[in-house]
Amino acid sequence: MTEYFKPVTPIWCPGCGDFGVLAALKKALSELKIPPHETVIVGGIGCSGHIHNDLLVYGYHALHGRLLTTATAIKLANPKLTVIAAGGDGDGYAIGGNHFIHALRRNPSIVYIVMNNGTYGLTKGQPSPTAQVGYEGTQEIPFEPVLTALSIRSSTFVARGFSGNQPQLVYLFKEALNHANSLKGFAFVDVLSPCVTYNDTYAVWRKAVVDVNADKNYDYTDRKKAFETALSIIESGGIPTGLLYKGESKSFEQMMLHDSTPMALQNLSPEQNLEKYKQLLTRFK
Numbered sequence: 679m680t681e682y683f684k685p686v687t688p689i690w691c692p693g694c695g696d697f698g699v700l701a702a703l704k705k706a707l708s709e710l711k712i713p714p715h716e717t718v719i720v721g722g723i724g725c726s727g728h729i730h731n732d733l734l735v736y737g738y739h740a741l742h743g744r745l746l747t748t749a750t751a752i753k754l755a756n757p758k759l760t761v762i763a764a765g766g767d768g769d770g771y772a773i774g775g776n777h778f779i780h781a782l783r784r785n786p787s788i789v790y791i792v793m794n795n796g797t798y799g800l801t802k803g804q805p806s807p808t809a810q811v812g813y814e815g816t817q818e819i820p821f822e823p824v825l826t827a828l829s830i831r832s833s834t835f836v837a838r839g840f841s842g843n844q845p846q847l848v849y850l851f852k853e854a855l856n857h858a859n860s861l862k863g864f865a866f867v868d869v870l871s872p873c874v875t876y877n878d879t880y881a882v883w884r885k886a887v888v889d890v891n892a893d894k895n896y897d898y899t900d901r902k903k904a905f906e907t908a909l910s911i912i913e914s915g916g917i918p919t920g921l922l923y924k925g926e927s928k929s930f931e932q933m934m935l936h937d938s939t940p941m942a943l944q945n946l947s948p949e950q951n952l953e954k955y956k957q958l959l960t961r962f963k
């Protein structure tokens with residue numbers, strides 16, 4: 679690819695929470711001075727998955743629920759890139775649910791942003807795994823992505839923001855980008871991003887959010903305490919937000935690449951590799 683695509687105007691409904699996610703992401707990338715030509719956003723399928731079209735970076739529109747495998751492969755091919763996967767709650771927690779769990783377990787150094795609105799916005803408002811009880815008649819107990827992420831022993835970064843709280847969201851995105859770009863592993867940020875057209879939760883969420891970092895004694899390096907704190911907030915009807923957990927575990931690149939040169943950084947010029955190519959050909963004779 680020799681030219682950038684020009685960012686387009688977002689297609690979202692006026693007031694959609696995803697505008698807040700885009701604004702915070704832009705601010706975080708520019709404040710950290712991350713070069714656009716070294717940044718890739720892999721978008722999921724859904725309204726949220728349009729985000730990679732709205733920024734001056736490389737973009738890839740993945741299959742539904744399969745953005746994490748694509749983003750992981752990009753990072754393995756070139757660990758120098760800033761790699762961000764961004765999609766919806768349907769994409770990430772329903773069809774992509776098992777990929778979510780295994781990405782947390784493998785710990786590739788990418789940022790994963792889930793624009794969580796409790797609905798399938800693009801397909802006009804069916805309940806997603808995080809839909810509140812009663813939404814469109816659903817009686818199912820909502821899936822709790824941050825508790826799942828905290829329960830996986832090799833997860834290294836678990837956070838939740840709210841598109842209605844920009845300073846907190848910019849802070850979380852900067853922390854997540856720094857975590858992934860120092861090759862420390864998978865930086866997961868669930869973002870409460872209301873769908874004003876099919877599930878307008880702004881007023882309810884604004885009252886329910888609890889910022890765990892507001893308590894100066896909160897220790898985000900203690901996984902057990904983080905789980906207990908998040909669970910007790912949920913059980914009392916609140917929604918835990920903030921940097922919930924940051925820890926250490928081997929990254930997927932460390933496990934997979936060892937000392938080998940990543941694919942995109944290898945010298946593949948035919949002239950300089952003629953002998954190797956000839957040797958390779960002998961194996962097929």
Ligand SMILES: Cc1ncc(C[n+]2csc(CCOP(=O)(O)OP(=O)(O)O)c2C)c(N)n1
Pocket residue numbers: 722723724725726727742765766767768769770793795797798799800801806873
């Ligand atoms: C394999 C496959 N199954 C189903 C669909 C239909 N589909 C398109 S978007 C979507 C869900 C979108 O919900 P979410 O990921 O929460 O994104 P949002 O629109 O809410 O941002 C579905 C089921 C599809 N595109 N591909």
Ligand code: SF4
Pocket residue numbers: 689690691693694695696725726795799800872873874875876
């Ligand atoms: S349908 Fe909902 S999620 Fe989709 S753009 Fe509109 S407000 Fe946003």
Ligand SMILES: [Mg+2]
Pocket residue numbers: 724766767768793794795796797798799806
């Ligand atoms: Mg959704």
